[in-house]
Amino acid sequence: MLNQTLAEQLHSALQTTSKITFLVGAGISADSGIPTFRGKEGYWTIGSKNYHPQEMATNRMFQINAEEVWKWYLYRKGVVENANPNPSHFLLKELEELLHSQFALVTQNVDGLHKRVGSSPDKLFSIHGDLNYVRCGDTCTNELYPFPDGFDWKNRNQSTITETELKLLTCPKCGELLRPHVLWFDEYYNEHYYKFDSAMKIAGESRILFILGTSGVTNLPMLIAEDVLYNKGFVVEVYTDESHFTHLLTNRSNGLIIREKSSVFLDGLVNHLRNHHSLPRRNSHN
Ligand SMILES: [Zn+2]
Incomplete structure (x- = not known):
């Protein structure tokens, strides 16, 4: 009732x-089965240091270590790809x-x-935002691109990123790295x-x-x-x-x-x- x-x-x-x-x-x-990634599921280890989601999901971290941010997002994207509605x-x-x-x-x-x-x-x-899209990490354009094909989500090793994968994540216009199309903690609506x-x-x-x-x-x-x-x-x-x-x-x-x-x-x-x-x-x- x-x-x-x-x-x-x-x-x-x-x-x-x-x-x-x-x-x-x-x-x-x-x-x-998709966690919030704000809790312990979202913690990420780089070297010997643990990072909070609130540190990883930032433009600041992307500027310092874009590859590591992408490793984290590829892990998250893998979780989503293997999940069902x-x-x-x-x-x-x-x-x-x-x-x-x-x-x-x-x-x-x-x-x-x-x-x-x-x-x-x-x-x-x-x-x-939406993890099905990416955009230029250097904002050479504000266009959205569909997430590139060519990732093996089933067998992804979550702590690495290959050269081929990095190429897939390169802006077709300017050659800089793309970024996930999501709102980060240090950004505005x-x-x-x-x-x-x-x-x-x-x-x-x-x-x-x-x-x-x-x-x-x-x-x-x-x-x-x-x-x-x-x-x-x-x-x-x-x-x-x-x-x-x-x-x-x-x-x-x-x-x-x-x-x-x-x-x-x-x-x-x-x-x-x-x-x-x-x-x-x-x-x-x-
Ligand atoms: Zn670009």
């Missing part, structure tokens, strides 16, 4: 053209089909698993790479915002949640533990906290929409 307040909010939102937005984070990909990815895709133009998906995940289940690129905002303005616009148009599988330690998700609340939208946190959003939503009439696994909640939401709402635009296909 869906929470009564939420059911009412959904009912009235579906009478409008406002957005029903899903903001998701690492918790969604955890069921696919999980029920949450499929349920979000189903929600996109049910909610049509009202649906928006803002993801912090860089693994590209939403696209693998067919989430539409025009409704998907990858605010932290922008529209061109990370759809910052678009994500904020979506926030402004959202009647309901669902926050799933993210604890809210980064800036943009928090800004989006605050913006939706400010505009009298309804914000629902779905997370198994307390998070930065919990404080924001506690004792608020337009906030709701649900302590459930994302996949369980999304399954309930899909069932509710199927059973309680004849979604007219869908019926036209019958």
